[in-house]
Amino acid sequence: MTGTIAGGIGLLFIVFIVILGLALCAFWIWSLVDCATKEPEGGNNKLVWILIILFAGVIGSAIYYFVRRPKRLAEAGR
Secondary structure, eight states, X not given: OHHHHHXXXXXXXXXXXXXXXXXXXXXXXXXXXXXXXXXXXXXXXXXXXXXXXXXXXXHHHHHIIIIIHHHHHHHHTO
């Protein structure tokens, strides 16, 4: 009985990790596409943010989402 409970908990943990990984991957791809399509062309900002998102992964995506994106939206007047 104890083995069955431990196996069920282990399976739930694996499912949770897979779902979390897929969600983080989707967030990374979304932030990369958002930056590539909506960031203004002026200067090197677009290239720098794309490189940050690419090489820093989910952490770079979070930095873009919480630091740059609100500033870009405020500049656009949204």
